[in-house]
Amino acid sequence: xxxxxxxxxxxxxxxxxxxxxxxxxxxxxxxxxxxxxxxxxxxxxxxxxxxxxxxxxxxxxxxxxxxxxxxxxxxxxxxxxxxxxxxxxxxxxxxxxxxxxxxxxxxxxxxxxxxxxxxxxxxxxxxxxxxxxxxxxxxxxxxxxxxxxxxxxxxxxxxxxxxxxxxxxxxxxxxxxxxxxxxxxxxxxxxxxxxxxxxxxxxxxxxxxxxxxxxxxxxxxxxxxxxxxxxxxxxxxxxxxxxxxxxxxxxxxxxxxxxxxxxxxxxxxxxxxxxxxxxxxxxxxxxxxxxxxxxxxxxxxxxxxxxxxxxxxxxxxxxxxxxxxxxxx
Amino acid sequence: xxxxxxxxxxxxxxxxxxxxxxxxxxxxxxxxxxxxxxxxxxxxxxxxxxxxxxxxxxxxxxxxxxxxxxxxxxxxxxxxxxxxxxxxxxxxxxxxxxxxxxxxxxxxxxxxxxxxxxxxxxxxxxxxxxxxxxxxxxxxxxxxxxxxxxxxxxxxxxxxxxxxxxxxxxxxxxxxxxxxxxxxxxxxxxxxxxxxxxxxxxxxxxxxxxxxxxxxxxxxxxxxxxxxxxxxxxxxxxxxxxxxxxxxxxxxxxxxxxxxxxxxxxxxxxxxxxxxxxxxxxxxxxxxxxxxxxxxxxxxxxxxxxxxxx
Amino acid sequence: xxxxxxxxxxxxxxxxxxxxxxxxxxxxxxxxxxxxxxxxxxxxxxxxxxxxxxxxxxxxxxxxxxxxxxxxxxxxxxxxxxxxxxxxxxxxxxxxxxxxxxxxxxxxxxxxxxxxxxxxxxxxxxxxxxxxxxxxxxxxxxxxxxxxxxxxxxxxxxxxxxxxxxxxxxxxxxxxxxxxxxxxxxxxxxxxxxxxxxxxxxxxxxxxxxxxxxxxxxxxxxxxxxxxxxxxxxxxxxxxxxxxxxxxxxxxxxxxxxxxxxxxxxxxxxxxxxxxxxxxxxxxxxxxxxxxxxxxxxxxxxxxxxxxxxxxxxxxxxxxxxxxxxxxxxxxxxx
Numbered sequence: 001x002x003x004x005x006x007x008x009x010x011x012x013x014x015x016x017x018x019x020x021x022x023x024x025x026x027x028x029x030x031x032x033x034x035x036x037x038x039x040x041x042x043x044x045x046x047x048x049x050x051x052x053x054x055x056x057x058x059x060x061x062x063x064x065x066x067x068x069x070x071x072x073x074x075x076x077x078x079x080x081x082x083x084x085x086x087x088x089x090x091x092x093x094x095x096x097x098x099x100x101x102x103x104x105x106x107x108x109x110x111x112x113x114x115x116x117x118x119x120x121x122x123x124x125x126x127x128x129x130x131x132x133x134x135x136x137x138x139x140x141x142x143x144x145x146x147x148x149x150x151x152x153x154x155x156x157x158x159x160x161x162x163x164x165x166x167x168x169x170x171x172x173x174x175x176x177x178x179x180x181x182x183x184x185x186x187x188x189x190x191x192x193x194x195x196x197x198x199x200x201x202x203x204x205x206x207x208x209x210x211x212x213x214x215x216x217x218x219x220x221x222x223x224x225x226x227x228x229x230x231x232x233x234x235x236x237x238x239x240x241x242x243x244x245x246x247x248x249x250x251x252x253x254x255x256x257x258x259x260x261x262x263x264x265x266x267x268x269x270x271x272x273x274x275x276x277x278x279x280x281x282x283x284x285x286x287x288x289x290x291x292x293x294x295x296x297x298x299x300x301x302x303x304x305x306x307x308x309x310x311x312x313x314x315x316x317x318x319x320x321x322x323x324x325x326x327x328x329x
Numbered sequence: 330x331x332x333x334x335x336x337x338x339x340x341x342x343x344x345x346x347x348x349x350x351x352x353x354x355x356x357x358x359x360x361x362x363x364x365x366x367x368x369x370x371x372x373x374x375x376x377x378x379x380x381x382x383x384x385x386x387x388x389x390x391x392x393x394x395x396x397x398x399x400x401x402x403x404x405x406x407x408x409x410x411x412x413x414x415x416x417x418x419x420x421x422x423x424x425x426x427x428x429x430x431x432x433x434x435x436x437x438x439x440x441x442x443x444x445x446x447x448x449x450x451x452x453x454x455x456x457x458x459x460x461x462x463x464x465x466x467x468x469x470x471x472x473x474x475x476x477x478x479x480x481x482x483x484x485x486x487x488x489x490x491x492x493x494x495x496x497x498x499x500x501x502x503x504x505x506x507x508x509x510x511x512x513x514x515x516x517x518x519x520x521x522x523x524x525x526x527x528x529x530x531x532x533x534x535x536x537x538x539x540x541x542x543x544x545x546x547x548x549x550x551x552x553x554x555x556x557x558x559x560x561x562x563x564x565x566x567x568x569x570x571x572x573x574x575x576x577x578x579x580x581x582x583x584x585x586x587x588x589x590x591x592x593x594x595x596x597x598x599x600x601x602x603x604x605x606x607x608x609x610x611x612x613x614x615x616x617x618x619x620x621x622x623x624x625x626x627x628x629x630x631x632x633x634x635x636x637x638x639x
Numbered sequence: 640x641x642x643x644x645x646x647x648x649x650x651x652x653x654x655x656x657x658x659x660x661x662x663x664x665x666x667x668x669x670x671x672x673x674x675x676x677x678x679x680x681x682x683x684x685x686x687x688x689x690x691x692x693x694x695x696x697x698x699x700x701x702x703x704x705x706x707x708x709x710x711x712x713x714x715x716x717x718x719x720x721x722x723x724x725x726x727x728x729x730x731x732x733x734x735x736x737x738x739x740x741x742x743x744x745x746x747x748x749x750x751x752x753x754x755x756x757x758x759x760x761x762x763x764x765x766x767x768x769x770x771x772x773x774x775x776x777x778x779x780x781x782x783x784x785x786x787x788x789x790x791x792x793x794x795x796x797x798x799x800x801x802x803x804x805x806x807x808x809x810x811x812x813x814x815x816x817x818x819x820x821x822x823x824x825x826x827x828x829x830x831x832x833x834x835x836x837x838x839x840x841x842x843x844x845x846x847x848x849x850x851x852x853x854x855x856x857x858x859x860x861x862x863x864x865x866x867x868x869x870x871x872x873x874x875x876x877x878x879x880x881x882x883x884x885x886x887x888x889x890x891x892x893x894x895x896x897x898x899x900x901x902x903x904x905x906x907x908x909x910x911x912x913x914x915x916x917x918x919x920x921x922x923x924x925x926x927x928x929x930x931x932x933x934x935x936x937x938x939x940x941x942x943x944x945x946x947x948x949x950x951x952x953x954x955x956x957x958x959x960x961x962x963x964x965x966x967x968x969x970x971x972x973x974x
Contacts, residue, residue, distance in 0.1 A: 020461070020466075023462050027471075028474075031475065031478045034478060034479075035478055035482065147618060147622070148614065150621065151621050152614045152617070153589075155589075156570075156589060156614075159598045160603075160607070162598040162599065163598050163601060166598075166599070167601045168601060168603075174598065174599065226747060227748045228748055230703065231748045231749070231750075232750075233703060234735060234739065234740045235762045235811075236731045236733070236762070236765075238731065241765060249752050250750070250751070250752055253752075268470045269469075271473075271571075271575070272571050272575065275574070275575060286473070287575060287576070290575055290577070293477065295477075295478070298473075299474065302473070305470045306466065306470070309466060309467070309470070310465065325751065325795040325797070
């Protein structure tokens with residue numbers, strides 16, 4: 001309970017987060033240096049252009065490539081990264097990686113945020129209910145379906161959704177974020193955007209629902225067998241009172257952790273789904289970068305994914321402390 | 330109050346195995362999973378016998394994007410290849426990648442977890458810091474950035490240990506990025522095993538550390554490793570499928586994920602060619618679900634927590 | 640005039656109660672034709688090994704049988720009326736208001752995410768309809784009663800010692816002023832000194848609030864400290880029932896005798912603890928006749944074939960063929 005203990009706990013969590021981010025950055029640095037070819041030549045446009053030796057040498061000095069890899073170049077790289085300078089894209093020549101990423105980020109945040117919302121609403125409730133009524137008919141159906149969802153790549157669900165609702169039935173668009181020619185900002189375009197969101201959000205959400213149901217059900221069925229639930233029953237509480245006052249909060253501990261962790265993981269998980277729907281977000285950018293071997297962009301994305309995962313982990317650790325008094329010490 | 334009723338104390342090894350099998354196969358899910366796996370392993374063992382050699386654009390036998398028919402049970406793809414042929418050959422590639430990646434992951438995870446748990450102290454601290462990193466960073470995210478770079482370094486031509494480079498790289502990268510989960514579990518098991526008397530006895534009679542680890546600790550970790558191994562396979566299939574879907578697979582040896590990638594690039598979804606994308610997806614789902622079911626059943630068998638009587 | 644308690648109706652009357660558990664299609668008898676009566680204010684110990692049925696007996700009385708349990712015979716009467724012990728919803732009003740339970744290992748019996756004051760006040764609000772303020776005041780009062788400083792009320796269970804948590808459990812059990820408190824191994828996880836304190840507290844509260852106490856334990860010495868009467872259970876049946884003084888001085892059943900001999904006695908010094916030979920009873924393959932006969936040092940031929948009935952013997956009851964010389968003529972023995 002002492003402030004010092006809690007402070008030390010938070011301190012330890014923070015240090016771990018910083019170390020992880022640093023390791024991501026170092027891995028980025030190493031990977032970039034491993035790629036064959038002289039970075040100076042790459043910077044000058046690769047093998048496609050002819051450059052003189054003097055130009056190359058000047059370029060090397062200019063970028064600090066004549067200095068030793070470790071520690072000088074690595075420190076430079078880390079400093080630049082910390083300042084938000086992720087370098088320039090190969091494919092979109094002359095554009096900052098950070099700029100490209102920031103441009104694509106909102107589309108991903110909207111997709112992933114909506115999917116999380118839907119998945120939390122459906123998945124957690126279904127899972128808690130299945131665990132509370134463990135062994136019942138609904139439990140069997142819900143658990144079977146969620147295990148299947150859990151084992152299915154969500155991008156494939158996306159493809160099935162496109163074939164069914166877009167190609168065969170023609171109900172919803174299966175491509176892009178807006179219809180061509182839409183004037184962005186009008187009410188019509190908002191509705192159009194929502195219609196474009198429906199299928200990709202469903203695909204991402206279904207994958208999440210599988211996870212949430214599995215974890216919420218397991219958590220609830222663990223809680224149901226706890227001694228304090230027997231105490232609650234002995235106190236003469238009704239089933240509803242037992243569920244709301246004693247089971248819910250305890251069962252939510254692992255679920256909240258998973259949801260928070262997923263805030264970080266879901267961006268990576270949505271990459272393949274975005275690829276299916278040509279969604280103009282981080283996933284789309286990743287596919288373009290992979291196809292064009294645009295390593296700086298790929299590194300930037302890696303750093304973004306790493307950072308979001310680490311931040312989500314950090315929040316999860318802190319949130320757990322708030323919810324569970326046993327951890328606060 | 331129920332130990333004497335529910336728990337079973339086997340007297341001999343055969344009885345232990347029988348008891349285990351009885352309990353394991355008592356799970357409907359485990360039976361379903363095993364049945365499904367046996368089917369896919371059988372298919373993967375003799376693909377050429379079943380559907381002939383892997384078809385390419387040159388020896389394709391059908392028209393473009395034909396729906397299922399008597400001649401092509403699962404239809405054809407955009408260059409006229411038989412989808413059934415592709416999927417059956419894909420089974421071998423997908424399963425080999427997933428299983429080999431799992432083997433690597435289990436070996437690395439067990440070694441690191443056991444070493445950390447057994448030696449403790451600084452070894453433990455540093456190994457666990459490394460493990461924490463790989464635990465936090467999902468295999469897919471790491472593989473997404475490592476795979477293209479390594480492929481660039483090694484080139485896509487030639488063969489490595491009998492594998493095409495892109496397959497080899499995917500196997501190693503998935504294996505080397507998905508062991509943290511195993512390492513954590515093995516470590517905590519090792520910590521508790523280390524305190525048991527039979528380890529002390531082995532130490533007293535002068536067994537070396539490595540022989541204690543291999544002879545005394547490792548055999549006791551087998552249940553945990555097996556149960557989690559099944560889940561690692563499911564994870565490996567997921568990562569492989571996703572990476573291949575993003576174009577990091579080998580088009581000349583298509584796994585199910587690569588087939589889905591080809592289907593996507595060919596616009597199968599918007600062309601309504603549901604058979605082309607349904608077939609590989611159903612395979613991924615079935616195999617992955619089988620491993621999840623088996624893993625759950627193993628976990629349940631080895632860690633019985635449910636009691637019949639309060 | 641077979642029983643001195645005949646003149647006043649007992650507070651609780653358990654009559655020929657049998658409970659079965661369903662186990663993968665097999666039915667398993669946890670308690671078999673258990674009968675006893677409990678007077679208001681009386682303290683009874685229920686003693687036996689794991690699997691003896693003592694917990695099932697207590698849970699049946701409290702209306703806390705698990706869903707896979709089935710009452711296959713008998714009834715439980717409380718203040719003369721039959722308790723619907725196999726109807727979960729119908730038992731709800733009875734629970735905690737009439738019969739409350741002090742569970743063992745209070746760590747898990749208390750909800751880890753709620754402050755203890757809230758957990759004590761909860762039944763006051765939900766069962767007695769008090770407002771939050773009244774309930775909290777009552778909870779403070781109860782904390783005082785069990786000797787916990789009221790300012791500790793805002794603590795979480797994990798912040799308290801084992802003994803303190805057990806006190807919280809007791810305070811909680813008293814919240815609705817029940818007539819019967821069941822102690823389910825209330826001191827098992829505690830050290831000897833704390834154990835003695837908790838038993839003393841239970842004893843004091845019992846006389847102060849004139850509670851009836853049913854103490855479930857595997858430890859006879861616990862019973863010796865705070866019970867008037869003790870019932871020994873073996874393999875789902877009561878094998879002996881008598882006052883604490885009588886049972887300790889003159890155990891009738893061989894099992895009771897062995898139990899008493901297995902208590903370590905520091906006073907006698909030289910005597911080693913003597914464990915009871917043999918395995919605890921297996922309820923799936925229950926031994927024929929008297930379930931104890933495979934382990935009994937005084938077993939006779941009849942013990943393997945015939946189940947001894949629980950008969951009046953002296954001022955208590957015993958189920959043993961050794962004490963059936965007077966079969967069919969109990970009154971004579973009694974007189």
